[in-house]
Amino acid sequence: MNAMDGETGTAGAAQVLRLGRLDLVADPAGALFVADQGLLVVADLHLEKASSFASHGIFLPPYDTRATLAAVARLVARYAPRAVVALGDSFHDADAHARLDPRDRKALAALQRGRDWLWVTGNHDPRMPRTAGGESAAELRLADVVLRHEPAEDGTAEIVGHMHPAAKVRLTGRSLRRRCFAVGARRIVMPAFGALTGGLNLRDAAFRPLFPQGVTAHVLGQRLYAIGWPLLLPD
Amino acid sequence: MGVTPHLPSPAAAALPPAFSAWFARRGWHVRAHQLDLLASARAGRSALLVAPTGAGKTLAGFLPSLVELAEAPDRAGLHTLYISPLKALAVDIARNLEAPVTEMGLPVKVETRTGDTPAHKRARQIERPAHILLTTPEQLALLIAHREAEAFFAGLRRIVLDELHALVTSKRGDLLSLGLVRLLALAPQVTTVGLSATVREPEVLARYLVPQREGVASPDIITVKEGARPHIGILESRLAPPLAGHTALHAMEEIYRAIREHRLSLVFVNTRMQAEFVFQELWRMNDDGLAIALHHGSLDAGQRRRVEAAMAEGRLKAVVCTSTLDLGIDWGDVDLVINVGAPKGASRLMQRIGRANHRLDEPSKAFLVPANRFEVLECRAALDAVAEAAQDTPDARTGALDVLAQHVLGRACAGPFDADALYEEVRGAAPYADLPRRDFDDVLAFVATGGYALRSYERFARIVKGKDGLWRVTTPRVAQQYRLNVGTIVEEPMLRVRLARPRRAGGMTVVRGGRVLGEVEEYFAEGLTPGDTFVFAGEVLRFEGIYENEVTASRTAAGTDPKVPSYAGGKFPLSSFLASRVRTMIASPDNWHRLPRPVANWLRAQKMKSRLPRPGQLLVETFPRAGRHYLVAYPFEGRLAHQTLGMLLTRRLERARLKPLGFVANDYGLATWGIADIGLAVTQQRLSLADLFAPDMLGDDLEDWLAESALMKRTFRHCAIIAGMIERRFPGQEKTGRQVTMSTDLVYDVLRRHEPDHVLLRAARADAATGLLDVRRLGDMLVRVAGRIVHAPLDHLSPLSVAVMLEIGREMVYGEAAEHMLAEAEAAMMDEAMQ
Structure with a gap:
C-alpha cells in the first residue's frame, strides 16, 4: 500500500536501512523514521498540487492535501515522533499555503502540535511562510548524514527527495511500476509522498550520477521489496 | 416499435431530365431506393436507408442534394453536410462526387474538412463555404463550437450520416448525436439521412436522425433487400485445426492457394499481431511471387496509402488487413474475402464479406478460416446466422456523461447558453433521451469548476452563469483547451518504431535516424528486452531499445524466427448472439455431423471423459x-x-x-x-x-x-480525458502517455476515496458495465x-x-x-x- 492507498489502514512491515552511522526505519508508506532521535521524515508532499492545476483550468480533485496529510497522520500515530521533517517541496507552489482549505489548515496544525516540525526548503517552496508553523531550514545534519531536498555533490552521506523515484519491475513477462526508495552506498533518495505526485523511473539518466556504485530500489507495497538493478526496467 | 415508416411512392419523385440523361449515359438505371430517398427529401422528411454494400448507397444519399443544388444555380452557403467515421472515406466520397458534378456540369462545390486540412483553408471554408462539406464527427464538434457556427449553419438543408450503424455503437456516436441536435437547432429546416448496413432494429437506429420530442415525425425507413446470397464456407484444410491458438498456421497452405486462384483477395484478421503473422507466413511460401501486401492501423500512414493505391490500380493479389478495411472504401476489384480466426459477430462478418464484389446482383465469395476448434464452432454458428440473415448489432447506447461534458464546454465556446434550453436540446439526442436532470446538472458543474462537493475552485471557473442567466466561458484559453481536447477516441499510448541501429559514441548512445515503420502499443514495447526479435511491418525485427521515446529496431537475417510471441488475443469479444448459438451446437450431438471430423471427435471425447x-x-x-x-x-x-x-x-x-x-x-x-x-x-x-x-x-x-x-483505472483515464479533466497534451510539455497514465491512476485513487459519487466516476462505472x-x-x-x-x-x-x-x-x-x-x-x- 503506498501513501494514497493507506487509508484502509494496512500497517506495513517496516525495514531497517543503514546510511552513515544512522539506522533508519523505512516505512512502506514511503517515510523514514530515525528511531533514536524520534524523527519522522517525509519528502515531496506537494500540498495543493490539485488547486495549482485548477488555477490553469485543470480541475484535479481538490482532495490531495487532505489525503496526504491523513497519510502523514497515520505515520505520526504509528511512530509518535518527537519531530517531523518535511524534506522540501512540501507545498506545490508559492501560494499553496494560502490556498489551504480551513479544514486542512487545522489538520496540519494538529499534526504540528506537541512536536517539532521542520520544513526543509525545496525548489517549489524556497521560502516558507511563517503561518505554516514550525521551523524552516535549507538542511539538517544528523550524525554524519545530511537531510536536504536536492542531491548535492559534497561527499557527505545524504537523504534527499526531489527526484520522485519509481521502479518498474518485470518478472516472467509481467511488469508493474511503483514508487520506491532509491538506496545507494552514500545516498538515499526518498519517494514522493504527495497523493498526486507521480514518479520518475529509477533507470532515467538523471539518477545515474547519484549512484556510481549502484542502487537498490526498495519498492513500496504491503511491505518494502528490495529489487536490484538487473530487474529494473526503463519506461 | 410503434413506428410506421411512411414510404413514398417512387412515382412521386421523378428525376430531373439532366440526371436521367446522366444515368443513361453511364448505362445505369436509377434504383427505387434512390428515388424513395429523393421523395423523402422533397417532402422535407428525414430518412434511414438500410442497404447492403454495393447498393449505390452513397449516391442515393447525395442525389437529393445534387438535384436541389442543380435547381438553384445561384445558391451560396453550405447546403449539405456529410459525416463519415473515417477521414479516408470522406476523401474518397469527395472523389466519387466529382464524376456526377463535372459530367452534368452542376454548379456544386464539394470540399472535405478533416484533421489534415490546413489552417488557412479551414478559415476560408468558414468565410466562403462549399455547397457540400464532407467531414468527421470530431470536425463537426469543432465546427459547432465555432463562434461563427450560427451563421455558418443557418442555411443548411441536409445532413448525410454515412456508416451510421458503425458510428452509433461508440462514444463517437454519442458525440455525433449531440452535434446533430445542435445542428437541428441551428437549422430547423434541415433533413437528415442516415446510411447504414443491415441492422437488427432499423427503427432504433432511425431515432438518431431526428430530435426525440413529441410531434416530431419519425424518419422514413427505406430498406434495400439483400442482394444475391453470398457464397460462403469454411475453408477446408488438410491439417486439423489445433485445440488452441490464434495463428491459423494449419490452414496457411490452403489460404495461399485460394489467393493464387482469385483476382484480388482480402484476408481479414482480428488483430494487428495476427496480420503480421499471417503476412509473414504467406510470404514464406510465396514461391509464385504473388503481390501480397499488409494493411493495419499501426503501419505508417504513407505505407497504408501506397497499399490502397496499389489495390485500386489492380497491382495486388491479396491484402492482409485488420478492421481498418472493414468500412466503406472500395479500393479495388475484390473477388474473395478470407476471414482468418472467428468473426466474433455475424454483422461484422456480413460487412466484411460485403467487401468482395461490390455489385449487388452478383454473389460475394468468402471463406472462413477458424484458427482453433472452438472457432470452428463459432464459424459454423456465424455461417448459420448469415444464412438466416440474422443480425447481432449491439443495443442502442445510453449517452456517456464524459462526452456530454465535452459537448457542454464546446457549446459554451460557441456563445452564451441557457442551461434549461441546453438540457431540453440534449434530450433530443437519441442516446440522451432519458438523461436525468441531476446528471445534466452534475455535468454542468463539472465543466464549470470540476463539480466537487468541496466547492473550492469557484474562482478558477471555466464557465460562469451571468446576471442574465446565461453561461459563458471565462477566458479565451478555455476555448483553446477545448479545441485541443475534442473527440472521443483515446489512443493507447503508442511508440514509433524506427529502423535504426544505435551506436555508442563517447559514452553516449547515438541513434542514426532510419525509416519510421509505424507504431506499437507502449505495453508491447515494454515487454521487450534488447535482442528480442518480433514481427512488425511484415519483417522480423531485432529490438535494440527505446531511445528518445521511440522503439529502435534493426533488420534481422533472412529466416530468423521471431522470439516474442506477438499475439495478444482477440480484440472483439464474442457476440452474445453467436455465443448462444455455439452453446446450442455443443449441446446438440445430432448436429455434429455438420462439423469437421476432428472437431466432432473432440466434442465426443469431451462427452466421454x-x-x-x-x-x-x-x-x-x-x-x-x-x-x-x-x-x-x-x-x-x-x-x-x-x-x-x-x-x-x-x-x-x-x-x-x-x-x-x-x-x-x-x-x-x-x-x-x-x-x-x-x-x-x-x-x-x-x-x-x-x-x-x-x-x-x-x-x-x-x-x-x-x-x-487496472482496467477500471484505464476506463477512468479515458473518461477523464474525454470530459476534459485531464488534457491530452499539457501546455508547454509533451508528456508521454505513460506519465499521464500514472497521474490519472493517482487522481482515480484520490477521487474514489473522497468523492465516490463524482460524475466522472459514475461515467467510468457506466463504461465498465459494457466496456473492458x-x-x-x-x-x-x-x-x-x-x-x-x-x-x-x-x-x-x-x-x-x-x-x-x-x-x-x-x-x-x-x-x-x-x-x-x-x-x-x-x-x-x-x-x-x-x-
Missing part, C-alpha cells in the same frame, strides 16, 4: 494437474466478461480459504487454480458452486475489486445459470479445457498477485546473491 452442458447449463469442471487444483467454467460470454468473472471468483475462493493462485480467460471460458483441492471442497459440500457463482458477487465484491482494478469489464453481460449470465450449474469432478484435464489451459502464463498482474510478483522478484535477487 467429462460431460457436455445442456442448453442453459453452466459446466464447471475441477481436476488436479501438476500439483495444483483447477476449476474451469465455460460460460461462453466473451473474454472481457470472463476476465471480470475470474477476478471475482478468485476473491471468493480466497475468502473460502482455497488459496487461489491465478486465473486465465478466453472467449469461451475461464480457469482458476490454487493449492487447495477445489473439487474435493465441492464434493464434500464445503464449497457450494451455487454460492460461488451467485449473482451477488456483482455487489460488494465487484466494488472492492474495481477499486484496485463487460459487467452487464456477466450479470445476465449469472442470473441465467443460477440453479443450473453442473459440476464434473475429474481426475485430469478434459478435452474442452485444453484451450483455456494453454492460455496459462499470459495472466495479468493485479492486487495480491502484484505483491506476489514483487516478492518473487526479490527472492530471485536473493537466490542470485546466494549463489
